[in-house]
Amino acid sequence: MTTLPPLSTINEAGSSSSPITVTLSLLLEPSSVLLHRVVPEVHKLLPDRAPFASYADLIDVTFQVIPTLDVKEKAEFIAGHPRIGETKNLSNLSAKEQGATQTTSSTPPEVLARLGHLNACYEKKYPGLRYITFVNGRSRAAIVEEMEDKLGFEHSLSPTDPPVESLDPVDVEGEDWMAELERAIVDVGKIAKSRLAGLGVE
Template sequence: MNDKLPPLSGIFGVPSHKDSALGKALAILFEPSPTLISRLEPQLALLQQSPSSYSELIDTALATITGWDTSAQSDFIAGHPRIGESKNLSNLSAKEQSGTGISPTPPEVLARLAHLNACYEAKYPGLRYITFVNGRPRHAIAEELEDLLGFNHSLLADEPALIGIESMDITGDLWRGELRRAIEDIGLIAKSRLVALGVE
Protein backbone atom coordinates (compact mmCIF):
# COMPACT_ATOMS: atom_id res chain seq x y z
CA MET A 1 0.00 0.00 0.00
CA ASN A 2 1.21 3.52 -0.84
CA ASP A 3 1.68 5.39 2.46
CA LYS A 4 1.08 8.82 0.97
CA LEU A 5 -2.04 10.48 2.36
CA PRO A 6 -4.23 12.27 -0.20
CA PRO A 7 -4.95 15.99 0.21
CA LEU A 8 -7.61 16.30 2.90
CA SER A 9 -9.66 18.73 0.84
CA GLY A 10 -10.40 16.12 -1.83
CA ILE A 11 -11.62 13.19 0.24
CA PHE A 12 -15.01 14.44 1.44
CA GLY A 13 -18.19 15.22 -0.42
CA VAL A 14 -17.92 12.17 -2.69
CA PRO A 15 -20.08 9.05 -2.58
CA SER A 16 -18.81 6.32 -0.29
CA HIS A 17 -17.16 3.35 -2.01
CA LYS A 18 -14.56 0.76 -1.08
CA ASP A 19 -11.73 2.38 -3.06
CA SER A 20 -12.44 5.96 -2.01
CA ALA A 21 -9.63 8.35 -1.12
CA LEU A 22 -11.15 8.61 2.37
CA GLY A 23 -11.06 4.83 2.76
CA LYS A 24 -7.41 4.73 1.64
CA ALA A 25 -6.49 7.50 4.08
CA LEU A 26 -8.23 5.69 6.95
CA ALA A 27 -6.44 2.45 6.05
CA ILE A 28 -3.07 4.21 6.26
CA LEU A 29 -3.90 5.78 9.61
CA PHE A 30 -5.73 2.88 11.25
CA GLU A 31 -4.75 -0.24 9.25
CA PRO A 32 -7.06 -1.73 6.61
CA SER A 33 -9.94 -3.85 7.89
CA PRO A 34 -13.41 -4.88 6.73
CA THR A 35 -15.03 -2.82 9.53
CA LEU A 36 -13.09 0.27 8.53
CA ILE A 37 -14.34 0.01 4.94
CA SER A 38 -17.90 -1.18 5.63
CA ARG A 39 -18.69 1.01 8.62
CA LEU A 40 -16.24 3.81 9.43
CA GLU A 41 -15.64 5.14 5.92
CA PRO A 42 -19.36 5.43 5.06
CA GLN A 43 -20.12 7.20 8.35
CA LEU A 44 -17.30 9.71 7.94
CA ALA A 45 -18.20 10.29 4.28
CA LEU A 46 -21.55 11.64 5.51
CA LEU A 47 -20.04 14.30 7.78
CA GLN A 48 -21.79 17.65 7.45
CA GLN A 49 -18.54 19.52 8.07
CA SER A 50 -15.19 18.22 6.83
CA PRO A 51 -12.34 18.06 9.38
CA SER A 52 -9.79 20.83 8.94
CA SER A 53 -6.77 18.58 9.54
CA TYR A 54 -5.85 14.91 9.59
CA SER A 55 -5.44 15.16 13.36
CA GLU A 56 -9.06 16.34 13.59
CA LEU A 57 -10.11 13.50 11.27
CA ILE A 58 -8.50 11.01 13.67
CA ASP A 59 -10.36 12.56 16.62
CA THR A 60 -13.63 12.45 14.68
CA ALA A 61 -13.03 8.83 13.67
CA LEU A 62 -12.32 7.81 17.28
CA ALA A 63 -15.47 9.57 18.51
CA THR A 64 -17.45 7.73 15.83
CA ILE A 65 -15.91 4.35 16.74
CA THR A 66 -16.62 4.78 20.47
CA GLY A 67 -20.29 5.24 19.57
CA TRP A 68 -20.46 1.77 18.02
CA ASP A 69 -21.55 -1.36 19.87
CA THR A 70 -18.70 -3.27 21.52
CA SER A 71 -18.71 -6.01 18.88
CA ALA A 72 -18.02 -3.51 16.08
CA GLN A 73 -15.37 -1.79 18.20
CA SER A 74 -13.55 -5.08 18.80
CA ASP A 75 -13.77 -5.87 15.07
CA PHE A 76 -12.09 -2.53 14.39
CA ILE A 77 -9.31 -3.30 16.89
CA ALA A 78 -8.71 -6.67 15.19
CA GLY A 79 -7.61 -4.76 12.07
CA HIS A 80 -4.32 -4.00 13.85
CA PRO A 81 -1.59 -6.67 13.80
CA ARG A 82 -0.60 -8.48 16.96
CA ILE A 83 2.54 -7.25 18.66
CA GLY A 84 5.46 -9.32 17.40
CA GLU A 85 3.83 -10.44 14.15
CA SER A 86 6.11 -10.19 11.15
CA LYS A 87 3.90 -11.30 8.27
CA ASN A 88 1.28 -9.31 6.36
CA LEU A 89 2.23 -6.04 8.05
CA SER A 90 1.65 -2.67 6.44
CA ASN A 91 4.82 -0.65 5.83
CA LEU A 92 3.99 1.62 8.77
CA SER A 93 3.25 -1.26 11.15
CA ALA A 94 6.50 -2.96 10.22
CA LYS A 95 8.46 0.24 10.96
CA GLU A 96 6.59 0.85 14.23
CA GLN A 97 7.06 -2.68 15.52
CA SER A 98 10.73 -2.91 14.60
CA GLY A 99 11.70 0.28 16.44
CA THR A 100 14.25 2.79 15.21
CA GLY A 101 17.88 1.75 15.50
CA ILE A 102 16.99 -1.34 17.53
CA SER A 103 18.69 -4.66 16.86
CA PRO A 104 16.55 -7.57 15.61
CA THR A 105 14.23 -9.11 18.19
CA PRO A 106 15.56 -12.43 19.57
CA PRO A 107 13.40 -15.44 18.66
CA GLU A 108 12.68 -16.20 22.33
CA VAL A 109 11.12 -12.73 22.74
CA LEU A 110 8.95 -13.27 19.64
CA ALA A 111 7.88 -16.68 21.00
CA ARG A 112 7.08 -15.11 24.37
CA LEU A 113 5.03 -12.38 22.69
CA ALA A 114 3.08 -14.97 20.69
CA HIS A 115 2.20 -16.76 23.94
CA LEU A 116 1.32 -13.51 25.72
CA ASN A 117 -0.94 -12.48 22.84
CA ALA A 118 -2.75 -15.82 23.09
CA CYS A 119 -3.09 -15.41 26.88
CA TYR A 120 -4.41 -11.87 26.47
CA GLU A 121 -6.97 -12.98 23.89
CA ALA A 122 -8.07 -15.82 26.19
CA LYS A 123 -8.47 -13.39 29.10
CA TYR A 124 -10.14 -10.65 27.02
CA PRO A 125 -12.26 -12.59 24.51
CA GLY A 126 -12.88 -10.65 21.33
CA LEU A 127 -9.99 -8.21 21.92
CA ARG A 128 -6.46 -8.00 20.56
CA TYR A 129 -3.66 -6.43 22.56
CA ILE A 130 -2.89 -2.98 21.18
CA THR A 131 -0.29 -0.61 22.56
CA PHE A 132 1.42 2.51 21.31
CA VAL A 133 4.92 1.09 20.81
CA ASN A 134 6.53 4.51 20.33
CA GLY A 135 9.93 3.10 19.37
CA ARG A 136 10.21 0.72 22.33
CA PRO A 137 11.83 -2.71 21.77
CA ARG A 138 9.61 -5.77 21.76
CA HIS A 139 11.01 -7.12 25.02
CA ALA A 140 9.72 -3.96 26.75
CA ILE A 141 6.29 -4.57 25.24
CA ALA A 142 6.40 -8.18 26.46
CA GLU A 143 7.05 -6.92 29.99
CA GLU A 144 4.21 -4.40 29.68
CA LEU A 145 1.85 -7.17 28.60
CA GLU A 146 3.05 -9.45 31.41
CA ASP A 147 2.32 -6.67 33.91
CA LEU A 148 -1.17 -6.18 32.48
CA LEU A 149 -1.87 -9.90 32.74
CA GLY A 150 -0.33 -10.20 36.22
CA PHE A 151 2.43 -12.57 35.05
CA ASN A 152 6.03 -12.75 36.17
CA HIS A 153 8.57 -11.48 33.67
CA SER A 154 9.92 -14.47 31.76
CA LEU A 155 11.18 -15.64 28.40
CA LEU A 156 9.39 -18.99 28.61
CA ALA A 157 7.18 -19.45 25.57
CA ASP A 158 4.51 -21.54 27.29
CA GLU A 159 4.03 -20.25 30.83
CA PRO A 160 1.63 -19.83 32.39
CA ALA A 161 -0.44 -22.49 30.67
CA LEU A 162 -3.02 -21.07 28.34
CA ILE A 163 -5.63 -23.54 29.57
CA GLY A 164 -5.58 -21.93 33.03
CA ILE A 165 -6.47 -18.40 31.84
CA GLU A 166 -9.87 -17.26 33.09
CA SER A 167 -11.90 -15.18 30.62
CA MET A 168 -13.28 -11.77 31.51
CA ASP A 169 -16.97 -11.04 31.18
CA ILE A 170 -17.32 -8.97 28.01
CA THR A 171 -20.07 -6.92 29.66
CA GLY A 172 -17.89 -6.13 32.68
CA ASP A 173 -16.06 -2.92 33.49
CA LEU A 174 -12.56 -4.44 33.21
CA TRP A 175 -13.18 -5.78 29.70
CA ARG A 176 -14.80 -2.52 28.58
CA GLY A 177 -11.95 -0.52 30.10
CA GLU A 178 -9.44 -2.54 28.10
CA LEU A 179 -11.50 -1.96 24.96
CA ARG A 180 -11.40 1.81 25.57
CA ARG A 181 -7.67 1.74 26.27
CA ALA A 182 -6.99 -0.13 23.02
CA ILE A 183 -8.99 2.41 20.99
CA GLU A 184 -7.16 5.30 22.67
CA ASP A 185 -3.82 3.70 21.80
CA ILE A 186 -4.94 3.25 18.19
CA GLY A 187 -5.52 7.02 18.18
CA LEU A 188 -1.99 7.60 19.52
CA ILE A 189 -0.59 5.30 16.82
CA ALA A 190 -2.54 7.13 14.10
CA LYS A 191 -1.30 10.55 15.28
CA SER A 192 2.25 9.27 15.43
CA ARG A 193 1.84 8.12 11.83
CA LEU A 194 0.98 11.68 10.85
CA VAL A 195 4.30 12.81 12.31
CA ALA A 196 6.15 10.01 10.49
CA LEU A 197 4.46 11.03 7.23
CA GLY A 198 5.11 14.74 7.79
CA VAL A 199 1.40 15.58 7.79
CA GLU A 200 -0.52 17.84 10.19
Protein backbone atom coordinates in the same frame (compact mmCIF):
# COMPACT_ATOMS: atom_id res chain seq x y z
CA MET B 1 7.11 4.87 0.31
CA THR B 2 3.71 5.32 1.99
CA THR B 3 1.84 8.47 1.01
CA LEU B 4 -1.60 9.83 1.86
CA PRO B 5 -4.11 11.21 -0.65
CA PRO B 6 -3.93 15.02 -0.93
CA LEU B 7 -5.72 16.72 1.96
CA SER B 8 -7.99 18.58 -0.45
CA THR B 9 -9.43 15.29 -1.73
CA ILE B 10 -10.40 13.77 1.62
CA ASN B 11 -13.40 16.09 1.76
CA GLU B 12 -14.91 14.27 -1.19
CA ALA B 13 -17.54 11.65 -0.48
CA GLY B 14 -17.49 8.51 -2.55
CA SER B 15 -17.05 4.78 -2.74
CA SER B 16 -14.88 2.26 -0.91
CA SER B 17 -11.93 3.65 -2.83
CA SER B 18 -12.61 7.24 -1.76
CA PRO B 19 -9.71 9.31 -0.40
CA ILE B 20 -11.17 9.11 3.13
CA THR B 21 -11.23 5.31 2.92
CA VAL B 22 -7.66 5.16 1.65
CA THR B 23 -6.44 7.61 4.29
CA LEU B 24 -8.15 5.91 7.23
CA SER B 25 -7.09 2.45 6.05
CA LEU B 26 -3.47 3.62 6.11
CA LEU B 27 -3.69 5.34 9.47
CA LEU B 28 -5.98 2.90 11.30
CA GLU B 29 -5.44 -0.38 9.39
CA PRO B 30 -8.22 -1.71 7.14
CA SER B 31 -11.12 -3.73 8.50
CA SER B 32 -14.66 -4.53 7.51
CA VAL B 33 -15.98 -2.29 10.28
CA LEU B 34 -13.83 0.60 9.14
CA LEU B 35 -14.96 0.21 5.54
CA HIS B 36 -18.65 -0.52 6.07
CA ARG B 37 -19.51 1.33 9.29
CA VAL B 38 -16.97 4.01 10.16
CA VAL B 39 -16.23 5.50 6.72
CA PRO B 40 -19.92 5.88 5.75
CA GLU B 41 -20.62 7.66 9.05
CA VAL B 42 -17.68 10.02 8.49
CA HIS B 43 -18.99 10.73 4.98
CA LYS B 44 -22.42 11.58 6.43
CA LEU B 45 -20.84 14.30 8.56
CA LEU B 46 -19.29 16.09 5.57
CA PRO B 47 -22.30 18.22 4.52
CA ASP B 48 -22.72 19.57 8.08
CA ARG B 49 -19.15 20.65 8.75
CA ALA B 50 -16.35 22.67 7.22
CA PRO B 51 -13.80 20.78 5.13
CA PHE B 52 -11.20 18.88 7.10
CA ALA B 53 -8.47 21.32 8.05
CA SER B 54 -5.89 18.57 8.49
CA TYR B 55 -5.45 14.81 8.55
CA ALA B 56 -5.48 15.07 12.35
CA ASP B 57 -8.91 16.71 12.07
CA LEU B 58 -10.10 13.69 10.08
CA ILE B 59 -8.81 11.36 12.81
CA ASP B 60 -10.55 13.42 15.50
CA VAL B 61 -13.86 13.23 13.64
CA THR B 62 -13.40 9.50 13.08
CA PHE B 63 -12.96 9.02 16.81
CA GLN B 64 -16.25 10.80 17.36
CA VAL B 65 -17.87 8.11 15.21
CA ILE B 66 -16.19 5.09 16.81
CA PRO B 67 -17.96 5.49 20.21
CA THR B 68 -21.28 5.08 18.35
CA LEU B 69 -20.33 1.55 17.25
CA ASP B 70 -21.66 -1.41 19.18
CA VAL B 71 -19.28 -3.43 21.33
CA LYS B 72 -18.73 -6.20 18.79
CA GLU B 73 -17.92 -3.65 16.08
CA LYS B 74 -15.45 -1.88 18.35
CA ALA B 75 -13.67 -5.18 19.04
CA GLU B 76 -13.52 -5.91 15.31
CA PHE B 77 -12.19 -2.42 14.67
CA ILE B 78 -9.19 -2.88 16.98
CA ALA B 79 -8.62 -6.37 15.57
CA GLY B 80 -7.71 -4.66 12.30
CA HIS B 81 -4.32 -3.99 13.90
CA PRO B 82 -1.79 -6.82 13.86
CA ARG B 83 -0.79 -8.61 17.03
CA ILE B 84 2.27 -7.27 18.78
CA GLY B 85 5.32 -9.16 17.54
CA GLU B 86 3.85 -10.34 14.26
CA THR B 87 6.39 -10.21 11.45
CA LYS B 88 4.37 -11.33 8.42
CA ASN B 89 1.55 -9.78 6.38
CA LEU B 90 2.03 -6.39 8.00
CA SER B 91 1.21 -3.07 6.38
CA ASN B 92 4.23 -0.88 5.67
CA LEU B 93 3.45 1.35 8.64
CA SER B 94 2.86 -1.55 11.04
CA ALA B 95 6.09 -3.19 9.93
CA LYS B 96 7.99 0.01 10.62
CA GLU B 97 6.36 0.44 14.05
CA GLN B 98 6.99 -3.15 15.09
CA GLY B 99 10.57 -3.16 13.93
CA ALA B 100 9.99 -5.80 11.27
CA THR B 101 11.91 -3.69 8.77
CA GLN B 102 15.05 -4.03 10.88
CA THR B 103 17.42 -6.98 10.62
CA THR B 104 16.04 -10.26 11.88
CA SER B 105 18.66 -10.24 14.63
CA SER B 106 17.22 -7.05 16.13
CA THR B 107 14.69 -9.03 18.18
CA PRO B 108 15.88 -12.26 19.83
CA PRO B 109 13.76 -15.29 18.89
CA GLU B 110 12.95 -15.92 22.54
CA VAL B 111 11.37 -12.46 22.76
CA LEU B 112 9.21 -13.16 19.70
CA ALA B 113 8.23 -16.53 21.18
CA ARG B 114 7.30 -14.87 24.46
CA LEU B 115 5.20 -12.28 22.64
CA GLY B 116 3.37 -15.03 20.79
CA HIS B 117 2.60 -16.75 24.08
CA LEU B 118 1.52 -13.51 25.76
CA ASN B 119 -0.83 -12.73 22.87
CA ALA B 120 -2.44 -16.15 23.30
CA CYS B 121 -2.72 -15.60 27.06
CA TYR B 122 -4.25 -12.17 26.60
CA GLU B 123 -6.79 -13.44 24.11
CA LYS B 124 -7.73 -16.26 26.51
CA LYS B 125 -8.19 -13.81 29.39
CA TYR B 126 -10.00 -11.22 27.26
CA PRO B 127 -12.09 -13.24 24.78
CA GLY B 128 -12.69 -11.43 21.52
CA LEU B 129 -10.07 -8.74 22.15
CA ARG B 130 -6.58 -8.24 20.77
CA TYR B 131 -3.79 -6.58 22.72
CA ILE B 132 -3.13 -3.14 21.24
CA THR B 133 -0.56 -0.71 22.56
CA PHE B 134 1.06 2.47 21.33
CA VAL B 135 4.60 1.17 20.84
CA ASN B 136 6.06 4.67 20.40
CA GLY B 137 9.55 3.47 19.51
CA ARG B 138 9.86 0.97 22.35
CA SER B 139 11.52 -2.40 21.81
CA ARG B 140 9.60 -5.65 21.67
CA ALA B 141 11.34 -6.66 24.91
CA ALA B 142 9.80 -3.61 26.59
CA ILE B 143 6.38 -4.58 25.26
CA VAL B 144 6.86 -8.09 26.70
CA GLU B 145 7.20 -6.56 30.16
CA GLU B 146 4.19 -4.31 29.60
CA MET B 147 2.03 -7.27 28.60
CA GLU B 148 3.25 -9.33 31.56
CA ASP B 149 2.34 -6.50 33.91
CA LYS B 150 -1.09 -6.20 32.28
CA LEU B 151 -1.69 -9.93 32.76
CA GLY B 152 -0.21 -10.04 36.27
CA PHE B 153 2.64 -12.36 35.24
CA GLU B 154 6.18 -12.39 36.54
CA HIS B 155 8.74 -11.25 33.99
CA SER B 156 10.09 -14.21 32.03
CA LEU B 157 11.13 -15.33 28.57
CA SER B 158 9.33 -18.64 28.83
CA PRO B 159 7.38 -19.49 25.68
CA THR B 160 4.89 -21.58 27.64
CA ASP B 161 4.47 -20.24 31.21
CA PRO B 162 1.95 -19.85 32.51
CA PRO B 163 -0.02 -22.32 30.41
CA VAL B 164 -2.75 -20.64 28.38
CA GLU B 165 -5.30 -23.18 29.59
CA SER B 166 -4.63 -22.23 33.21
CA LEU B 167 -6.07 -18.75 32.71
CA ASP B 168 -9.64 -17.83 33.55
CA PRO B 169 -11.33 -15.45 31.12
CA VAL B 170 -12.92 -12.27 32.37
CA ASP B 171 -16.58 -11.68 31.61
CA VAL B 172 -17.12 -10.47 28.06
CA GLU B 173 -18.50 -6.91 28.28
CA GLY B 174 -17.74 -6.92 32.01
CA GLU B 175 -15.93 -4.01 33.64
CA ASP B 176 -12.37 -5.30 33.07
CA TRP B 177 -13.13 -6.38 29.49
CA MET B 178 -14.72 -3.05 28.60
CA ALA B 179 -11.83 -1.13 30.15
CA GLU B 180 -9.39 -3.03 27.91
CA LEU B 181 -11.53 -2.41 24.83
CA GLU B 182 -11.68 1.32 25.48
CA ARG B 183 -7.95 1.50 26.30
CA ALA B 184 -7.17 -0.21 23.00
CA ILE B 185 -9.34 2.25 21.06
CA VAL B 186 -7.52 5.18 22.65
CA ASP B 187 -4.18 3.63 21.68
CA VAL B 188 -5.31 3.12 18.09
CA GLY B 189 -5.93 6.87 17.98
CA LYS B 190 -2.44 7.54 19.37
CA ILE B 191 -0.96 5.21 16.75
CA ALA B 192 -2.81 7.05 13.98
CA LYS B 193 -1.54 10.45 15.13
CA SER B 194 1.98 9.03 15.43
CA ARG B 195 1.74 7.69 11.89
CA LEU B 196 0.90 11.18 10.66
CA ALA B 197 3.96 12.55 12.39
CA GLY B 198 6.08 9.79 10.88
CA LEU B 199 4.80 10.71 7.42
CA GLY B 200 5.66 14.34 8.06
CA VAL B 201 2.08 15.61 7.86
CA GLU B 202 -0.50 16.98 10.28
